[in-house]
Amino acid sequence: MAALAPTAQAGQGDESRLPKAHSWRQWLDREAWRKAIIAIPYLWLLFFFIAPFLIVLAISAGTSQVGIPPVIWKDTFPFGTFDNYVFLTQDDIYWQGYLNSLRNAAISTFFALLIGYPMALGIARASSTWRNVLLLLVILPFWTSFLLRVYAWIGLLGNTSWFNRGLTSILATFFPFWVTGDHIQMMNTNFAVVLGIVYSYLPFMILPLYATLEKLDRTLDEAAMDLGSKPWEVFKDITLPLSLPGIIAGAMLVFIPATGEYVIPSLMGRGDSPMIGRVLADEFFQNRDWPVASAVAVALLAVLVIPIMIYNFFQAREARRGST
Amino acid sequence: MDVDTKPHSSDKSDKPWLDPKAKPFIRIDGVTKKFGEFTAVDNVSLDIFKGELFALLGGSGCGKTTLLRMLAGFEMPSGGRLFLDGQDMTEIPPYERPVNMMFQSYALFPHMTVEKNVGYGLKHEGMTDAQRKDRVKELLDLVQLTPLAGRKPHQLSGGQRQRVALARALAKRPKVLLLDEPLGALDKKLREQTQFELINIQYKLGVTFIVVTHDQEEAMTLATRIAVMDQGVIRQIGTPTEIYEFPRTRFVADFIGSINIFDGEVKSVDKNRVTVSAPALGSNVIVDHQGEPPAPGTKVSIAMRPEKIAIERKEPGAEAAGNTIAGKVIDLGYFGKDSLYRVKLPSGAMVRVNAVNSRRAGESERVAVWEDDVWLTFAPSSVIILTE
Known part of the structure; x- marks a missing residue:
């Protein structure tokens, strides 16, 4: 304390050594950077998501025409129409498309969780040297083309492939009452779509699960075990509930893109009962009906976003209740 | 204590x-x-x-x-x-x-309330719901946390968490x-x-x-x-x-407490009274040793607790019982209830002395201050002989 006093006195006679309190300078030093860093992702979302979405929303309120652009709006207020959305309810293909998508995405998410959870847990509990190797193996498939991997599956699942024939003969040996013939129809089924989605999106399930599981405090497991819980009870009571945020994050990362998935169902799925991604693409490129296609896209967004918003609302209310 | x-x-x-x-x-x-x-x-x-x-x-x-x-x-x-x-x-x-354990980090289950935490171990005991409730209540009373039964661990202070951990570890008796x-x-x-x-x-x-x-x-x-x-x-x-x-x-x-330790050698033994020469102290030290005394010639360490050494500015008379050595105060730490002196002996060795400030005294009236020549006395029974 004594050392501070002389310095303060010296400072009075030598003002140039004190930093000048320019408010713009302080703003530049602290606030500007903070604001810029926060603003960048918001601007990105504004230009590359909100703006295009508003365009799609506008197109969905128009009427298709033969010409460029292939859409026209009314001249009088309210300029738009709701007809395209009404049309979605009138043709079975749309709601069946949504239903197919939601069902396949749900089944895929379930299996991705079933396969991904033990993998994530195994990686999180592995020794630190193994952990990095195993994580690398999880993301390794990303280093080859997604399309190439889908085609590889098409090759494997096809009726004449060694994989299909081999699997069929093994199953026929053990379950002769169930499997007959020399092949099983796997391509162009919902099974193939679910398999393709689970295979492709598995890393998106594993990585957030791993991030959550890796952070869990292992002494909690010991405490539960100390209080009489056998290992599986420890998992049920401690690990599973505490990894719920990871489960939700992983499930969303799989479910949302899987619902709108286009490539996998187009290449591996059933032509007669398409998922909504396929319906959307056909509407744009086959029918060239932009307004209906846009309506399909907007409705898909609503189908995905509204449940998440409801979930978040309840989550926030739960959090508020917990803190009082 | x-x-x-x-x-x-x-x-x-x-x-x-x-x-x-x-x-x-x-x-x-x-x-x-x-x-x-x-x-x-x-x-x-x-x-x-x-x-x-x-x-x-x-x-x-x-x-x-x-x-x-x-x-x-x-x-x-x-x-x-x-x-x-x-x-x-x-x-x-x-x-x-x-056997139950109370963990250093407390390891409270963050997703459970205080009540659930305390009762967690009881679900494996063959108890009815009512018995379980009673036990949890009894433990919460014991650690005085009953009003906070519905809280989650992150809503508790460190001391409250410690008590939840204790109650939880005691729940299964x-x-x-x-x-x-x-x-x-x-x-x-x-x-x-x-x-x-x-x-x-x-x-x-x-x-x-x-x-x-x-x-x-x-x-x-x-x-x-x-x-x-x-x-x-x-x-x-x-x-x-x-x-x-x-x-x-x-x-x-x-390891336990603070102590002055010096190397020495046993000079003579008379029943329990052992005389040890300690070059660092500049004189022989008389020790009342309990138990089997070491044989003369044994290399030993002698140790004195700082609070068992008295510090004075005037030389004690010849009638003073115990060991007396002279030195100079090098450091003085004033803690309020007591003071710690570091006294340098002529040999260069340092002795820590801890004296209770039993008399109320201003800064000028202290027992000893820096650079004061002082006398240290300690009873033969206060000296510890360490052979290991």
Whole structure:
């Protein structure tokens, strides 16, 4: 304390050594950077998501025409129409498309969780040297083309492939009452779509699960075990509930893109009962009906976003209740 | 602060470790734990009796926590056996041991309320819901947390969390409660208050407590007996008084409290009166030694606690009993209730002296200040001879 006093006195006679309190300078030093860093992702979302979405929303309120652009709006207020959305309810293909998508995405998410959870847990509990190797193996498939991997599956699942024939003969040996013939129809089924989605999106399930599981405090497991819980009870009571945020994050990362998935169902799925991604693409490129296609896209967004918003609302209310 | 205020000769039921016929409640028999090449616990044998509040004291890495974790069942001994109440526990998994642990980090389940945390261990007991509720309520009353039963751990203060952890560990009425640094995360004021609460709860429930701590004051206050550990080995087991006043090794003397240690050589022995020459002190030191005195010529260490040395500015008369040496005050630390002096002897050796400021005095009236020539006196019975 004594050392501070002389310095303060010296400072009075030598003002140039004190930093000048320019408010713009302080703003530049602290606030500007903070604001810029926060603003960048918001601007990105504004230009590359909100703006295009508003365009799609506008197109969905128009009427298709033969010409460029292939859409026209009314001249009088309210300029738009709701007809395209009404049309979605009138043709079975749309709601069946949504239903197919939601069902396949749900089944895929379930299996991705079933396969991904033990993998994530195994990686999180592995020794630190193994952990990095195993994580690398999880993301390794990303280093080859997604399309190439889908085609590889098409090759494997096809009726004449060694994989299909081999699997069929093994199953026929053990379950002769169930499997007959020399092949099983796997391509162009919902099974193939679910398999393709689970295979492709598995890393998106594993990585957030791993991030959550890796952070869990292992002494909690010991405490539960100390209080009489056998290992599986420890998992049920401690690990599973505490990894719920990871489960939700992983499930969303799989479910949302899987619902709108286009490539996998187009290449591996059933032509007669398409998922909504396929319906959307056909509407744009086959029918060239932009307004209906846009309506399909907007409705898909609503189908995905509204449940998440409801979930978040309840989550926030739960959090508020917990803190009082 | 010593809880055990009764004299040494009290009856054996109070000090079962003095009774050769008493049956130990916990028997640690030649237990060793190796992690690869590293030996964390090295052939430790230890008997702990029912109702004791036993402290394992040592620095970090001394093996005390490993020993505790072996008692809880989280680590399997590499050798040796563990017995609880006559039953071999070595291979029994943690969830089947009648032993509970209070973790250093408390390890409260963050997704459960205080009530659920405390009641967690009870779901495995054959109890009705009503019994379970009663037990949880009783424990929350015991640690005075009943009004906070519905809170989650993150809504509690450090002291409250500590009490939840204690209640949870006691819920199953364990035969033994293991406490890993139970007061380590609390601030000083709270720690003092909590350690007495712990003693009261232990006394009320009669549960055997084993406390691991690196804090010697904590061990002294809490424990009936202390085992001082170092490098996986127990250096000394004894009551707080024995450990502090009669340390057997240089390590224990140095680890517990503050002490002045000098090399010396035994000159002569007359019954219990041992004369030791200590070159650093510049004169012979007379020691009243308890127990078997070392033979003349033995190289020993002599040790004096700083608070057992008196400091004066005037030379004591020839009639003064005990050992007298002269020196000069180099450092003075004033702590309010007491002062610490560092006194330099003519040999260059430093002696720490701790004097209670029993007389109210201004700065100019102090017993001694920097650069003062002073006389240090200490009784022969205050000097400890250490042969190890």
